Amino acid sequence: METIRLTMSQALVNFLDNQYIEVDGQVYKFVKGVMGIFGHGNVTGIGEALEQHTGELQFIQGKNEQGMVHAASAFAKQNNRLQIFACTTSIGPGALNMVTAAATATVNRIPVLLLPGDNFACRQPDPVLQQIENPSDYTISATDAFKPVSKYWDRIVRPEQLMTAALNAMRVLTDPADTGAVTLVLPQDVQCESYDYPVEFFRKRVHSVQRRAAASATLKAAVDLIASKKKPLIIAGGGVHYALAENELAHFAETFGIPVGETQAGKSALPWNHPLNAGAIGATGTLMANILAKDADLVIGIGTRFSDFTTASKSAFQNQDVQFISINVNAMDTVKLNAFGVQADAKEALSALHAALSQLDYKTTYEPGYMQSLKETWDGEVDRLYAMELEEGLSQTRVLGEINRWMDDSSVIVCAAGSLPGDLHRLWRSVQPKTYHMEYGFSCMGYEVSGAFGVKLAEPSREVYAMVGDGSYLMLHSELVTSMQEGYKINVLLFDNHGYQCIHNLQRAHGSEGFGNEFRYRSEDTGSAKGPYMPMDFAAQARGMGAKTYTVTTIAELHEALEMARKETVSTLIDIKVLPGTNTSGYESWWRVGVAEVSTSPKVRQAFENMQTEVAQSKERGLWAN
Structure with a gap:
């Protein structure tokens, strides 16, 4: 077996420069580069590796550790998760500054690779500058704080461990269902230790993203459920963009006459002036979308997490016969709101549902002109506010x-x-x-x-x-x-x-x-x-x-x-x-926050009573535990 002797950091940089992702037959270079702020915990390790690297990785110097990870996340999001930046910092405060941004990436299911430095694995100079010492567990360091906000976390305490850690990192970063922040913790001494790495480890590696199709039985049940409903409503989430399914969404909505509400992540999936685009849904929703949500007998979520803002704290859907379908690659999202789950890629699922419903000549029963009337009313309100x-x-x-x-x-x-x-x-x-x-x-x-x-x-x-x-x-x-x-x-x-x-x-x-x-x-x-x-x-x-x-x-x-x-x-x-308090609010929406049950203020006591009424109504609709 042919090998090459490199430090762990040099091996990591070379590995990252050879990672690619393939979707629908098109191959993209997956790691665009590395953003970094150097300190004693990474400058002589991964910093040296980046300085000497002769490949295609772009290095960008950050100014704030949290800020540069936000930039990396935004880069990946705008690229529909097809390309990423890695981010490296020193140990201690530099590493911890990334934790908030790591959580931001993970909550939004955006791939970002974090490479914080860490304490000496050998422990010879301990405690080093910026080292946290836990008297009950000496293996704990600042970087353990990344565990609850990372989709994958690993500490590389021997240079050869990089090979399994790096492959697992790529597995998660390229997984459309389970991506987010990935943290590889790099002790500063191990960053500089060398190993005879197999040359095969550095070959061009293409990670193929398979579009998951809905199971046939699941698809049939979803078709039957949609066909039984008269006034369905689509909620388009960020998964529509990530699946590159904007055209399929428009075709599906137009064929069957189904209006579309948008989450924050799903907005712009349809043009604002599309006749079936009801606009924002939920606590920050439009009057049109929230009226449609109240009357809908079926809600079809596509690539959405059904967060509290999207559902108006589960108060948006008030038809006693309302049911839910959730189309998502993430299994956890398919069971929210007690939905009928369709674990599938949005593009694949919409195409399959379109074909099956077309054979049934399915159409919604919204009254002619109803959607246009709602849209004209809302457009007039926007014009007024503008x-x-x-x-x-x-x-x-x-x-x-x-x-x-x-x-x-x-x-x-x-x-x-x-x-x-x-x-x-x-x-x-x-x-x-x-x-x-x-x-x-x-x-x-x-x-x-x-x-x-x-x-x-x-x-x-x-x-x-x-x-x-x-x-x-x-x-x-x-x-x-x-x-x-x-x-x-x-x-x-x-x-x-x-x-x-x-x-x-x-x-x-x-x-x-x-x-x-x-x-x-x-x-x-x-x-x-x-x-x-x-x-x-x-x-x-x-x-x-x-x-x-x-x-x-x-x-x-x-x-x-x-x-x-x-x-x-x-x-x-x-x-x-701008003048304070000149923003919008309301439009048939509600959002639950905690209100003091006991207060000397009559206004607060009244607000608590109002909140209790809304909560009770939400429970009555059967959506409380979902």
């Missing part, structure tokens, strides 16, 4: 409307947290697939700027816009610098509304007067945190990092800034001053 003028300043919905009308159909928006996801889910009018990039599985504040950089890496020819609130921007915006360093222009549209207004609104909706969520000075008179708003010059801050910046307080200034930003060749930031 045109909303206030004497005091800019409303958030008006700003979104102006941006939406101005933006090219091929441009991509990126968002994750705050009040913007609700407004964008309801109001944003996407025309082309993959132009709406929302991280809402974890709704991780700070994803937006990093995510925009990752999307731009994935699709350099597109204009990419991070839509971010001031609170989320303050939490994490470091990869704005990386975008300029690497020459990948992104645009940050910063909505400055003086704090965490989404949660401020949630407080007030449940009896609070508002506490701890606005960026205010402490009052000199009362000592409370309800003094004047803090004036923030985000444009000046970003300008100091090298971005081109603009400040907007009027619609005319917004138009001018957008045009100027489009012409720039470096990353831009537009600081948009």
Whole structure:
């Protein structure tokens, strides 16, 4: 057997550079490169390997460990999970900074490979700088924190262990049903130890993704169930995009006259103006989609996790005869809501169901013009919100409307947290697939700027816009610098509304007067945190990092800034001053949060009673335990 002597890190880098993925006969290079921040725990190991590597892997220097993993996740998501970046850090705080982003990737089922350094396996110099010592279990280190947020975790304490660990990592990273964060923990001494690796380990390896077809008996039962229903509703999730099934979805809906509601991850699977696109569903849903959900006698979930926002905490479906079908490659998702599960690839399942239902001449029984009427009503409401003028300043919905009308159909928006996801889910009018990039599985504040950089890496020819609130921007915006360093222009549209207004609104909706969520000075008179708003010059801050910046307080200034930003060749930031509380809410939706059962506030007590009523109604519909 032919071998080559390499350090474990050198072997890992060479292995990653030779991994490919195949879908529908097309082969893609799976690992685009490595993002990293070096410290004493990885710079002389994997850092040396990357420095000396002569292959095709691209190295990108991160500025914040969490931020660079968000960028890697966004890159993989925008590429429909067909290409990834690995991320490496030192031990201790550098590694732990990646944990939040690891959870974000795993919740959203996005493949990302994490390579944190770790304590010395030999223990000779222990305790080293940044080492956590557990007096009851000395094998525990900071990197054990990745276990609950990783789909696969391994610590490589001998260089030859890399071979099984790396293959298992690829198994999970390329698995459409069970992907997420994969963590290979690399003790800093083992990174530098050598071994005679078989040359075969470094051959080009193509991981074939098999589209899973539904079992014949399962398919027949699903067809029978659909055929027995009069008013079905489709809920399109992110799995539609990942399965490249947008055309199959449109064909299926059009043939049988079934309206389609969209989750945050599924949005843009159909153009907004498609006559059967009911828009956003659930707690951040449209009036059209939520009315259809209440009356539906069958809900067909396609590639969705049926999260609480999608189901409006299981209150969205109120027909006493409603049943559910869940089409998903992930078995866990097929049993939610007591659904009839179809474990299958979305594209395969839609094609098979279409063929079988066509033979039955199946059609829904929605009244002629009903869908059009609902859609016209909702489009009118969006037009109203997009045109909303206030004497005091800019409303958030008006700003979104102006941006939406101005933006090219091929441009991509990126968002994750705050009040913007609700407004964008309801109001944003996407025309082309993959132009709406929302991280809402974890709704991780700070994803937006990093995510925009990752999307731009994935699709350099597109204009990419991070839509971010001031609170989320303050939490994490470091990869704005990386975008300029690497020459990948992104645009940050910063909505400055003086704090965490989404949660401020949630407080007030449940009896609070508002506490701890606005960026205010402490009052000199009362000592409370309800003094004047803090004036923030985000444009000046970003300008100091090298971005081109603009400040907007009027619609005319917004138009001018957008045009100027489009012409720039470096990353831009537009600081948009919007009025707090000018976001959307309601539209036949409900979302369950915990409300104090005992309080001195009459408003809180009333909010608790209202919540109990909604919970009781949810139980009566039989969806409580599912």
